[in-house]
Amino acid sequence: MADKPIEGEKRVFMTGNEVVAWAALAAKAEIMYGYPITPQNEIMHYWTRMAPKFGREFLQTEDELSAGFTTAGGVLAGRKAFTATAGPGNTLMQEPMSMAEAMRLPVVVVVQQRGGPSTATVIYSQQEVTMTTMGGNGEGLRVVYSTATHQELFDYTIKAFNTAWKYRFPTFVLGDGYQAKMRESLTIYDPEARGVTLLPAEAYLGKPGTPGVDRPPAQYRNTYNVEEELYEVLQGYFKDYEKMAPEIAEFDAFDTEDADLVVISHGVVSRAAKGAVKELRAAGYKVGYFRPITLRPLPVKELRALGGRTKQFLVAESANGQLARLLKEAAYGCPVEMLPMYKPGVGITTEEVVARVKEIAG
Amino acid sequence: MSVQPAMPKSWRMDTKPHKFCPGCGHGLVLKALGMAIDELGIQDRAVFGCDIGCSLLSWDFFNVDSIQTHHGRTTPVITGLKRANPNLIGIAYMGDGGGYAIGSQHLVNAAARNERITAILVNNTQYGMTGGQMAPTTLPGQKTETTPYGRDPEKTGYPVQGPEMVAAITREGSYVARGTIANLNQLKGYIKKALQNQIEGNGFSFVEVLSACPTNWRTNAEETWNMVEKEMPKFFKVGEIKVPGAGKEGQENG
Ligand code: SF4
Numbered sequence: 001m002a003d004k005p006i007e008g009e010k011r012v013f014m015t016g017n018e019v020v021a022w023a024a025l026a027a028k029a030e031i032m033y034g035y036p037i038t039p040q041n042e043i044m045h046y047w048t049r050m051a052p053k054f055g056r057e058f059l060q061t062e063d064e065l066s067a068g069f070t071t072a073g074g075v076l077a078g079r080k081a082f083t084a085t086a087g088p089g090n091t092l093m094q095e096p097m098s099m100a101e102a103m104r105l106p107v108v109v110v111v112q113q114r115g116g117p118s119t120a121t122v123i124y125s126q127q128e129v130t131m132t133t134m135g136g137n138g139e140g141l142r143v144v145y146s147t148a149t150h151q152e153l154f155d156y157t158i159k160a161f162n163t164a165w166k167y168r169f170p171t172f173v174l175g176d177g178y179q180a181k182m183r184e185s186l187t188i189y190d191p192e193a194r195g196v197t198l199l200p201a202e203a204y205l206g207k208p209g210t211p212g213v214d215r216p217p218a219q220y221r222n223t224y225n226v227e228e229e230l231y232e233v234l235q236g237y238f239k240d241y242e243k244m245a246p247e248i249a250e251f252d253a254f255d256t257e258d259a260d261l262v263v264i265s266h267g268v269v270s271r272a273a274k275g276a277v278k279e280l281r282a283a284g285y286k287v288g289y290f291r292p293i294t295l296r297p298l299p300v301k302e303l304r305a306l307g308g309r310t311k312q313f314l315v316a317e318s319a320n321g322q323l324a325r326l327l328k329e330a331a332y333g334c335p336v337e338m339l340p341m342y343k344p345g346v347g348i349t350t351e352e353v354v355a356r357v358k359e360i361a362g
Numbered sequence: 363m364s365v366q367p368a369m370p371k372s373w374r375m376d377t378k379p380h381k382f383c384p385g386c387g388h389g390l391v392l393k394a395l396g397m398a399i400d401e402l403g404i405q406d407r408a409v410f411g412c413d414i415g416c417s418l419l420s421w422d423f424f425n426v427d428s429i430q431t432h433h434g435r436t437t438p439v440i441t442g443l444k445r446a447n448p449n450l451i452g453i454a455y456m457g458d459g460g461g462y463a464i465g466s467q468h469l470v471n472a473a474a475r476n477e478r479i480t481a482i483l484v485n486n487t488q489y490g491m492t493g494g495q496m497a498p499t500t501l502p503g504q505k506t507e508t509t510p511y512g513r514d515p516e517k518t519g520y521p522v523q524g525p526e527m528v529a530a531i532t533r534e535g536s537y538v539a540r541g542t543i544a545n546l547n548q549l550k551g552y553i554k555k556a557l558q559n560q561i562e563g564n565g566f567s568f569v570e571v572l573s574a575c576p577t578n579w580r581t582n583a584e585e586t587w588n589m590v591e592k593e594m595p596k597f598f599k600v601g602e603i604k605v606p607g608a609g610k611e612g613q614e615n616g
Contacts, residue, residue, distance in 0.1 A: 031446050059445050062471035066438040069431065073442025076409075076429055081446060099432055205427040205443065206450045210406040212374060212425025221421045221430040223414065 005054055009189040016179040019150050020084065020110050021046035022188050023157035028198050029108070030079040031057040033070040037089040038122035039177035040112040044084070064089040068096025068107070075105045076220075078203025080161055082108035086177075087116055090128050090135075097170050098136030102222040104237070105204075106164030110157065110173045112180040115345040124177035125345040126267055129322035132172050133296040141237055143171040143248065144296040146266040150184040156293075158191050158198075165199040167244045174295065176318075178268050178347065241297070250293035251302055255281055259288030261312040261357060266292055266323055269316055269348045276353035287357055295323070300330045307334030314357060316341040316348055370396025372405045374425045381419040385586060387573030388416060390543040391484055392423055395453070398554040399426065402561070404451050409443060411436040413456035413465070416490040416575075420455060434465025441468075441477045451560055452479040459489045462498040462522045473528045473566045476536060480556045480567040483524060485598065486575040487589075494578030498522040501597060506578075521597045528568045529604040535565030538604035542572040544591045545600070552602065564606045572598055 005025035014022075020043045024032065032051070034044045048058050061067045067083045074081030085093050090111050100107045113128040115121030134140040143163050145156040157173050164171035191198060204218060211217035224230040252270070255277060256262050265273040270291040277289040290306060292298050307313070313336050315324040320342045328338060341348070341356050369378065373396050382388045399408055405426055412420045414433035421430035431439045440452035461469050461483040469481065488506045489495045495508040499521045503512040529538040537559040541549035549571060556567035572594045576586045 033442060033445075057445060059442070061438065062467050065435065066441075066468055066471070069435045069438035070442030070445065073439040073444075074446035076439070077443045077446035077450065079446040081442070095432060096435070099435075203447075205409050205429060206407060206447060207427075210425075211427055212372075212405075217374065217422075217425050217427055219422050219428040221418075222432070223418050223421075223430060 004190055005050065006188050006190045008193055009187055011185065012188055013183055013185050014150070015042060015181055015183050016150055016153050016175055017042035017112070017181070018046045019153045019186065019188070020157050020173070021050060023154045024082055025050060025054060025056065026188065026191055027158040027161040028080060029056065029082050029161060030201070031059070031074045031081045033059045033061055033067045033074065033081065033083050035061050035064050035067045035085070035089060037064070037086050039114055039180040040084045040086045040110065042180070043110060064092035065095055068093045069099070071107050072096055072100055072105050075107055076204045077206060078201050080165070080201045082110065084110040084112070086112045087114040087128070088119060090131055094131060094135035097142065098138050099222055100170040101136065101138050101141040103220050104168040105170065106168050107170045108160045108164050108173070109170065110175065113174065113176040121345060122177065124318065124347060126176060126269065126318040127322065127344060128174070129295060129319060130325070132174050133326065139234070139238070140296055141241055142169050142296060143167070143294065144174050145172065145293060146174045146295050147179065148267055148270045148291070149186070150179065151186040153179060154186055154188055158196065162199050163248055165201060167240070167248070169241065169244070174267065176268055245297035246301070248294060249297050249299040251291060251299040252293060253290045253302070254288065256288030256290055256306055256310070258286055259310055260286045261314055261360065262288040262290050262306060262310045263314045263316060263353060263357070264290045264323070264327060265316040266295060269318055272348050272350045272353055273316055275350035276357065279350065279354055280357055285357060285361060295326060298326055298330045303327065303330045304334055307331035307336040310336050312336065312360070313338045314341055314360065315339065316353055318343055318346055318348060320344040370400050372396045372399040372424050372426055374422060377422045380423060382416065383577045385574065385576040385583065386416070387486060387543045387571070387575070387590070388420065388484060390546060391482065391549070391571050391573060392420055394546055394550040394553050395482065396424065397550050398557055399424070401554060402557055404557065404561070407449060408451045408453060409440070410453050411440040411455060413460035414491070415457040415460055417455055417457050417460065417484065418491070434460045434463070434468065436460065437465060437468040437472045437479070437481060440479050441472050444477065444479050448478065451557060453557070454479060454481045456481070456483050457490065458483060458485045458487070458497045458499040462524055469528070470531060473532050473536065473568065476532060476565040478560050478563055478565065480560045482553065482556070483568070483570045484573045485524070485570050486573040487594065488575065488578055490575045490578055501593060525568060525570045525603045528566070532566055532604065535606050536604055537564070537567040537606060539602045540570045540572070540598060540600050542590060542600050543574060544572070544587070559606060570598070572600065
């Protein structure tokens, strides 16, 4: 059996789904549970081809409820476990993820967004932002990384396992159908060779010793008898989450210092925004670029600072204001004006962003 | 008069007396399970998963590592756990609503995939925790909160035959039985075989247990036992339905 899936570094040209499978291997994920749904299928296809060569496991489940709950089971057994889904599958995935939040299970989920509502398109959207950040009956106690490039899909899939196991909140990598299906160049690497420490998994259940004899039994519940009991537990979780937030919140920004208008976008749309801001700057417009990489938690401090000194935010997204809603909450009370550029379920080009900014500038 | 038998060694004493209603069947099922765990000596590697419904009250019942899951989702949680660490003995404990209604797809598919887990399903003919609504196992004519004039099979079907269904979709190697709280020794034997079958890695193991819910049945002791011993067996045949290596299916014992 081969030892390491990737020796050193390798320049490759592959689809995003293939990248995710390689990243999970490199992150030492031990088992994937999954259910077919487009556009994430090839993550399973590549995983099932490669996993046996490295002693990793796979289970195809009966639906996404099962995929999520079996992944939780894998984590409880002390394995680095993950699943991948999209669209209506992500809807079903929210139930198991609420249990993962309640029990602080470091489940990793890769979401390749497709159009919504309902079956919609199998192609692309950014319409799973609200659901992925705040889904389930609960308080959004999870981490969501929104990737823009294949390199990031690789980097953040590896990072997701570390974040999940360090802080014990379910962690999502939020991609989309374009990233899933498109081919792009990137460098895949052995994270340990780059000095990245891969955190070990730890069993919740089935540790050595006889419960009640050698150690107390490990017993986890998600039901509480009275309101106050739940309230107490949640206060602890919120405290942990608030402490974690500034440690893990990530963003990318440039040219914001003197900007009158800052284009805010996330994921693959930020590539168009980046190109547009560079082009507009070259043409003398005072525009800036800001992109949250973590959608949950958001880089709130930076956003508020930006919202305090910038006249306008132009929020560009392939959804009808799902990112904008998060930004409005984060920047509440800041004097900045928020302008929409919403194209639900449809891609956004550099030219379109340039045209929209020029239109606003008059 | 017999002496009150000792509690199973695997029971967690500091959570006793348990939280079920007086006269509830759950305590008896969990006693049989506790004895089976003791006799097999698997307290150190058993993992007990309980569903939502009255079964959720068992989350701290044993001195066994335990996980309380969601309504209907114990089968996939224990499946995922067992797949990730086959050395553990996974027990999925659920009610009839969890197993036959909201989680039926999980039961069917875990059985069809021959997952090496043991599922124990408590059949008390209705939803206990939510206040006594019709379940897939409700008897024809039985009054529940959602069938106040009695279950009409024309409109809502007949009681689901769970073990028979599981037996029909599993291959050689699985163990399927229906026990009853009216015969604890036999029930313990079934549960023990179901666990042994998992230990040996043969295949999916399933035990349905005819149980009692005097609270929602609104029955006194005599009426409760009449229901368990006389009414329920009219629709649910007690016995072993599938035994590995038996050569033929349909073996029964009393
Ligand atoms: S409601 Fe019924 S099943 Fe639930 S604990 Fe009480 S008697 Fe048992």
